[in-house]
Amino acid sequence: MYVYADNAATTAMSPAALAATIAAMQECYGNPSSLHSIGQEAAEKLEAARATMAAGINAQPREIYFTSGGSEADNQAIFSAALLGKKKGKMHIITTSIEHHAVLHTLKRLEKEGWEITLLPVDKDGMISAQQVADAIREDTCLVTIMFANNEIGTIQPVAEIGAICREKGVLFHCDAVQAAGHLPIDVEAMQIDMLSLAAHKFHGPKGVGLLYVRKGIILHNLIEGGAQERGKRAGTEYLPGIIGMAAAFQDCLEHMEESTAYVQKLRDKLIQGLSGIPHSILNGHPEKRLPGNVNMCFEGIEGESLLLWLDQNGIAASSGSACTSGSLDPSHVLLALGRPHEVAHGSLRLTLSEYNTEEEVDHIIATVPKVVEYLRGISPVWEKLEKGELPHVI
Ligand SMILES: *Cc1c(COP(=O)(O)O)cnc(C)c1O
Numbered sequence: 001m002y003v004y005a006d007n008a009a010t011t012a013m014s015p016a017a018l019a020a021t022i023a024a025m026q027e028c029y030g031n032p033s034s035l036h037s038i039g040q041e042a043a044e045k046l047e048a049a050r051a052t053m054a055a056g057i058n059a060q061p062r063e064i065y066f067t068s069g070g071s072e073a074d075n076q077a078i079f080s081a082a083l084l085g086k087k088k089g090k091m092h093i094i095t096t097s098i099e100h101h102a103v104l105h106t107l108k109r110l111e112k113e114g115w116e117i118t119l120l121p122v123d124k125d126g127m128i129s130a131q132q133v134a135d136a137i138r139e140d141t142c143l144v145t146i147m148f149a150n151n152e153i154g155t156i157q158p159v160a161e162i163g164a165i166c167r168e169k170g171v172l173f174h175c176d177a178v179q180a181a182g183h184l185p186i187d188v189e190a191m192q193i194d195m196l197s198l199a200a201h202k203f204h205g206p207k208g209v210g211l212l213y214v215r216k217g218i219i220l221h222n223l224i225e226g227g228a229q230e231r232g233k234r235a236g237t238e239y240l241p242g243i244i245g246m247a248a249a250f251q252d253c254l255e256h257m258e259e260s261t262a263y264v265q266k267l268r269d270k271l272i273q274g275l276s277g278i279p280h281s282i283l284n285g286h287p288e289k290r291l292p293g294n295v296n297m298c299f300e301g302i303e304g305e306s307l308l309l310w311l312d313q314n315g316i317a318a319s320s321g322s323a324c325t326s327g328s329l330d331p332s333h334v335l336l337a338l339g340r341p342h343e344v345a346h347g348s349l350r351l352t353l354s355e356y357n358t359e360e361e362v363d364h365i366i367a368t369v370p371k372v373v374e375y376l377r378g379i380s381p382v383w384e385k386l387e388k389g390e391l392p393h394v395i
Contacts, residue, residue: 002315003361007202007293008151008179008352009319013245014204016252021206021245028244031237033229042240049247053211056250057196058187065212065220065230066243070178071102072223073197073212076234077174078106078145080214080221081195082115084172085142091115092141094171096128096157097337098150103176104333107145120146122337125286126153130161137169144173148180152334152350153285154294156184163192172218178202178210179291182253183261188213200242204354205249209242260355264292267353267362271295274366278373280386282395284335284348293353298340300395301383302347302376310372311349316365319350343382344394 004012013021024045030038032046047061054061067073078093085091095107097119107117118136120128133144144166149156159175166173174195177186182203188196195218199210214220226235253260272283272295280300299307304320311318320332331345340348351365377383385391 001361001364002317003357003364004317005351005353005357005361005365006317006319007354008154008291008350010201010207011204011354012356013206014249014252017200017205017245017249020248021241024241024244028240032240033227033237045244046238046240049243052247052251054213056186056254057181057198057213058189059213060216062231063213063216065214065234066238067197067210067212067234068208068239069201069210070100070176070197070199073199073210074100074102074145074174074176075106076212076220076223077195077197077214078103078110078143079223080219081143081145081172081174082110083221084219085140086115088142090140090142092118092138094118094120094133094136094141094144094146096120096122096146098122098126098152098155098334099145099147100151100176100178103145103147116140122155124338125289126150126155126284126334126338127286127289128157128162130158130165133162134165134169137165137171141169141171144171146173146175148175148177148186149184149291150285150334151179152332153296153338154179154290154352155286156180156289156291159193160191166194167192182250183257183292185257188215194218200246200249203249203253205246206242209239209246211246256355261292264353264355264357267357267359268293268295270359271351271353271362271365274362275369278370280393280395281373282344284338284340291352293357295351295353297349298335298344298395299347299349299373299377300344300393301380301386302373303380304346304348306376307347307349307372310376311368314368314372316351316368319352320348341394 030042032043050061172194178199181198194215196213201207220233284296335345
C-alpha cells in the first residue's frame with residue numbers, strides 16, 4: 001500500500017479535470033486572440049471557464065484574471081496594491097507571520113524598497129483576530145493581506161470579519177485562498193474580499209494555472225508585459241487546457257463540497273485521534289477551525305526529515321511543513337510563530353488528506369507512524385537525554 005497524504009503540497013487530478021484538460025489539448029488548440037473560427041472557439045471556451053470560476057466565488061467574470069498559479073496571483077495582487085498605495089502616499093501593509101512565502105517574500109522585497117510591513121502575531125492555534133487587524137490599520141495603510149487557511153497547520157482565519165473591518169476603514173483586502181478554494185465555500189461579496197488568489201493544483205486541477213480575482217475598479221499592475229490578453233493585465237497566450245481543467249475541477253469540487261468535507265473531516269479526526277496517543281506529541285493548528293484534511297503534529301526528540309524518509313519507505317507520502325521550506329534546514333516559520341521551540345518545530349509532520357484517501361489508508365498511517373517515531377527516538381541522542389532527565393520535556 002502506498003498512501004498519498006500530501007494534498008496540501010499538491011493533489012492528483014480529478015477524472016473530470018483530467019478529461020477536460022486532455023480534450024482541450026487535443027481539440028481546442030486555437031489561440032483565443034485569433035479572429036478565425038478556431039481561435040474564436042477557443043475564446044468561447046476561455047470565457048466559459050472564466051464564468052465558471054467567477055460564479056464559484058460569487059464574482060463577475062470580468063473580475064477574474066488567469067495566472068500561472070497561486071504565487072503569481074499573490075505577487076500581482078500585492079505589487080498592485082503597493083503601487084496604488086504609493087501613488088497616494090500610503091506605504092504601509094499589514095499581514096500575518098504565518099503567510100505563504102509567495103506573500104512574505106514579496107513583502108520582504110517591498111520592505112527593501114521603502115514600504116513598511118506589519119507582521120501580525122498569531123495565537124497558539126495560529127489564529128489572528130479581526131480586532132488585531134483593526135488595531136494595526138493606520139492612515140497610511142494601503143493593503144491587508146491575510147490567508148484564508150494556512151497551508152501547514154490548516155487554521156482557518158475569520159476572513160469575513162477581517163473583510164468587514166478593511167471595508168469599513170477603506171483599506172484593500174487581499175486573501176490568499178489557495179488552500180481554501182475547492183474545499184471551503186468562498187463568497188467574495190459576503191466576505192468583502194477585494195483580491196483573492198487561488199491555484200488549480202490544490203483542488204485536483206492541473207499544475208501551472210490559477211487566478212487572481214480583482215474587484216471591479218481596482219487597477220492592476222502588470223507583472224508580465226506583452227499582448228492584450230486578460231484585459232491587458234497579464235500578457236501571454238492563455239494556458240487554455242489548464243484553465244479549462246481548472247474550471248472542471250472547481251465545478252466538481254463545488255458540486256460535492258458538502259459530502260467531501262464530511263468524508264475528509266471524518267478521516268482527519270480519526271487520524272488525529274489515532275496519533276494523539278504518541279507520548280510527547282502535540283497537534284499544531286486550531287482544534288476545530290482547521291482545513292478538513294489537515295493534520296499537523298510535532299513529536300519531541302526526532303527530526304522531521306528522517307521521519308519523512310522512513311514513512312516513505314513504509315508507504316506514506318507526507319511532509320514536514322510546506323514543500324517550499326523542505327529544501328532548507330530552517331524550521332517552519334509557521335510553527336515558530338505558534339511558539340514552538342526550534343527543536344520541537346524540527347520534529348513536525350504534516351499529513352494532508354483528500355477525498356481520494358480511504359479509511360484503510362488512514363489505518364495504515366495510524367499503524368505506521370507510532371512505530372517509526374518509536375524507532376527514531378530509539379536512535380536519537382536528544383531523546384536519550386530527554387529520557388534520562390538531562391533535558392526537560394517541552395511537550
Ligand atoms: C501552494 C500555495 C501557494 C502557491 O501556489 P502555486 O500555484 O504553487 O504557485 C500560495 N499560497 C498558499 C497558501 C499555498 O498553499
